[in-house]
Amino acid sequence: MRRPAPPRHPSLWAGTLILALVLVPAALSAVWTPFPPGAIDIAHRLLSPSLRHVLGTDPFGRDVASRLMVATLNSGLVCAAAIALGGLVGIPLGLLGAAPGWGGALVMRIADLGLAFPPLLTAAMLVAAEGTGIAAEIVAIGAFNVPAFMRIARGGALSVLHRDFIAAARVAGRGRVAILLEHVLPNIGAILLVQATLALAIAALSEAGLSYLGLGMPPPLPSLGRILADDQARIFDAPLLVIAPGAVVALLVLGCNLLGDGLRDRLDPTLAPVR
């Protein structure tokens, strides 16, 4: 495929920069944090930001920056796993849905039903049914991504399937599955990548929402939503405790959205309306 020369992509760069700002310290927390994130030190509780504790300490004397780093990593990993799950289930189903006949139609009507539920509601219902835990949370967030991936995959596949090279492959005797894997999938990879990035933003928000409601990963694992919930009553006496995790969630969402938009412009602007 011939692509137009890439224009300048400010949102691509801005998104990458914002995400790096949040995700690099998060990744770093896998090997190093300024303080152990769970270490309580009640004699030094509710300290203001200083060189020692850059974001201060929380009511239990834990280092806020360390906890935020770990929480961002935890939330990020849950979201990434959930998106992977959504893609692994949704993309094959979407390709199936591109097949002519009532089977494909049925699959897509089920996807429509899934899309009818607000994402956070779907997740909360699933968690309420399965019980809380990291796996339950991944499944819950992954679940509402399945229909989204299905739609995108089907739309992309339909636009590719009537191209001449598909007909050529058919004439050459390639089977249906082989055509889907060898010719269709590579051609819709770009749009799927864009979808994954944008879905990451919704997933991050959902993860924060679920853990805020106490439906996310169990304590004492730090997560952005639960830090927000635990310390929200301090918004008047120690506002940074609430603003900091809120800002991280906001930056994650903003970063993912900018990156997704930028990627779409960069990879193939003609695909934009499909969304």
Place this chain on the structure above:
Amino acid sequence: MGSRGVTLQRAAHDAPGLLAYGAALLLAMTMQPALAQKTTLAVGMALEPPVLDPTVNPAEPIRFITNGNVLEGLLRIDQAGEVQPLLARSWTVSADGLRYDFQLQPGVRFHDGAAFDCSVVQFSYGRAAAADSLNPQRQFFVPIKGVACPSPLEAVVTLDHPVGSFAYDMAWPDAAMVSPGSVTGNGPHPIGTGPYRFDSWRRGDSVVLVRNDGYWGQKPAIRTVTFRFIGDPLAATNALESGGLDAYPSFPSRQLLARFTHDPRFAVVPGSSPNKVILALNEARHPFDDVRVRRALAMAIDRPAILQAIDVPDGRVIGSHMAPSDPDYVDLSARYPFDPAEAKRLLAAAGVRPGTRIAIAIPPIDYARQTGELVAAYLGQVGLDAELVPVEWPQWLSRVFVHADYDATVIAHVEPHDLDLYARPHYYFGYHDAGYAALYRQYDASLDPAQRHLLSAALQRKLADDEPNVFLFSLPRTNVWDAKLHGMWHDQPIPAVPIAGVSWAP
């Protein structure tokens, strides 16, 4: 309407009070005729009750709504924790403590019109003591040999053996008088003899009570009471500030109290309560069957630091199953001082390997969440792997409390004088000690106050020695209500929010 002008002026000068100004204006416009004397009351509560019958379910919120408002017993407990007459005008006890003569209040009717007389006493106590009784305090009624009715207004209760606290026990909400004709419907729609009738229950939102105009006693000032279930502390704060709530006894957040202490519209009132926050341990499970392990856990946890971390400066570290507000309280808080090194040594001696997992069930309420997280961190410091398992209340009641399917849990025991819990054959602690049970029987049968006091102290010491649970701290309450409201209970000697004595200042 002079006061209205003043209110508006004050609100207008209040820089962040634009909303309050709007609310006051709206209120002034819509409520003008009622402003003369407010007769409604909206009370906030953290939890919604599962049913509204305290004689079949132990949940505390049931008692807040019904105790003394809708349902009444022969006797009641006043704010000082003393037993007072209620449906029994007076009572006498025989010298051997086996016979109680209750003179009943005449002219009392249930809200459905059924008459209250001695047969109701027979029915209510018989039902509570029955083998299939669901009464949370069934053991109170088991010693009752019989209830005789020499006349409709006289009930003679005879006991198998003397019970020193019998009158006190009969003043509990669990001993409420219920009518045979309406008892089966008391879960969703309680019918009692109290100054308030049940009106409606919007699930997930509120219960409304209205004044019982046929009440046998003094007519209350408040006509309509709405108990609203708002567990989220921020939402509760907003509801109080916007006037959606008039009172919130036992305010659920310490951190948000500062909002009210500087606001002249509100009174922030400290009060005592018999709440004991404990780390309950399941002795039926290894390694909690080993007293060394239980003592080690007590030494591993820095309890004064927890009180500081969760902002409960008026709480006290406790060393046994009793709060300092109780007259029988013995200070045993120094029994197991914070000593992680000794805790580790004890754990090693008991053969508990580092990395042993303990699941701590955490009910969904602030004190438990915060305390649980700290407890887990402290246990981690002595090498245990404490996992926090958040549970909803129904789950907590069925899994932990009823089926004892748990390792440990953080919970506040809210009843006063509940040393009997450790003498029960089946209780979720799984604590069985013949010595304690014998001592408790002695205490239970004693009629002499001085001796009871000494025996209570001995019981408390025995518990501190055995440490069946890790006794953490007392949790006094802080109430928030409109400064013009009078007569609310500050203290909570028994779970109750009595409305009959409450009124608005003119």
